[in-house]
Amino acid sequence: MITGRTEKIGILGWPVGHSLSPLMQNAAFESLHLDYVYVPLPVQAEYLAQAVVGLKALGFTGANVTIPHKVAIMAYLDEIDSSAQLIGAVNTIVIKEGKCIGYNTDAQGFIRSLTTKNVMITGKSAVLMGAGGASRAVVCGLIQHGIGQITVGARNLIKVQEFAKGFPTVTNIEGCDWNESIFNNRIKDCDILINCTPIGMSADNKEELPIIWDNVHSDTVVCDLIYNPPMTPFLKSAQNHGNKIINGAGMLVEQGALAFELWTGKPGPRKIMLEMLSKYM
Numbered sequence: 461m462i463t464g465r466t467e468k469i470g471i472l473g474w475p476v477g478h479s480l481s482p483l484m485q486n487a488a489f490e491s492l493h494l495d496y497v498y499v500p501l502p503v504q505a506e507y508l509a510q511a512v513v514g515l516k517a518l519g520f521t522g523a524n525v526t527i528p529h530k531v532a533i534m535a536y537l538d539e540i541d542s543s544a545q546l547i548g549a550v551n552t553i554v555i556k557e558g559k560c561i562g563y564n565t566d567a568q569g570f571i572r573s574l575t576t577k578n579v580m581i582t583g584k585s586a587v588l589m590g591a592g593g594a595s596r597a598v599v600c601g602l603i604q605h606g607i608g609q610i611t612v613g614a615r616n617l618i619k620v621q622e623f624a625k626g627f628p629t630v631t632n633i634e635g636c637d638w639n640e641s642i643f644n645n646r647i648k649d650c651d652i653l654i655n656c657t658p659i660g661m662s663a664d665n666k667e668e669l670p671i672i673w674d675n676v677h678s679d680t681v682v683c684d685l686i687y688n689p690p691m692t693p694f695l696k697s698a699q700n701h702g703n704k705i706i707n708g709a710g711m712l713v714e715q716g717a718l719a720f721e722l723w724t725g726k727p728g729p730r731k732i733m734l735e736m737l738s739k740y741m
């Protein structure tokens with residue numbers, strides 16, 4: 461029951477109607493009998509600054525931030541945690557003593573979605589497709605966990621090369637055009653292959669990722685950040701080819717559970733969160 465004492469968490473995005481986070485987070489609060497409520501807060505870009513002030517003015521405890529505000533919101537926050545500084549984007553806000561502090565739980569969320577499935581990262585090689593915001597979080601997570609080599613393939617060579625330059629140089633990271641032979645050569649040797657593009661999200665869109673499956677080793681772990689549908693054509697092809705597959709549901713749950721922990725100080729009930737998501741996917 462919502463009372464005058466209920467702690468308020470929101471999700472800022474535009475649009476937010478499609479987001480499954482309100483269902484997932486409210487189920488989590490309820491399961492632990494926590495007096496919290498999680499509400500959608502659709503905000504257009506031109507009102508983002510006012511929305512951040514509004515969160516403070518209305519006594520919110522925190523928020524999630526989703527597309528298209530993850531980068532732009534950084535300008536309006538009081539502090540940015542190192543997790544978000546490295547990625548250059550915020551997906552979680554905690555409001556403490558009148559200050560909005562920005563965090564990013566996507567990178568650790570992705571990593572935990574692998575490690576909970578016993579996928580090793582240290583010293584391994586990864587090939588990513590796509591060079592957008594989610595790809596950046598994945599690269600940061602992989603670097604923090606000691607990946608040996610990262611290749612990022614994308615349709616736009618200039619963009620992906622710029623993308624690859626934007627990380628600390630401790631890890632060997634290269635950007636390439638995914639239609640060039642170098643990309644397919646890297647796939648032959650890689651341990652983890654990850655789709656970080658939206659290709660496969662919509663059944664109406666018949667675009668395909670540039671993978672020659674005969675080049676993919678059967679030990680390669682194949683991941684898709686997409687969680688809806690849970691089985692994309694890319695994952696289906698990987699499964700048919702005999703590879704271990706991981707979809708984006710684990711990352712969604714893990715990033716949400718880490719945000720839950722930042723707001724409440726309690727571990728997010730991952731099983732409940734996944735069960736609730738599965739009902740709506």
Ligand code: NAP
Binds near residue numbers: 685
């Ligand atoms: P984004 O910032 O818009 O980046 C998308 C990337 O994919 C860009 O490199 C873009 O290339 C490329 N791309 C888009 N459409 C393409 C197409 N038709 N052909 C070739 N390349 C294409 O998006 P994002 O935030 O990174 O999200 C990417 C995916 O990850 C989405 O499906 C999203 O739902 C998913 N995601 C999942 C989670 C989770 O918790 N599981 C979290 C975040 C994101 P250009 O730059 O050339 O356009």
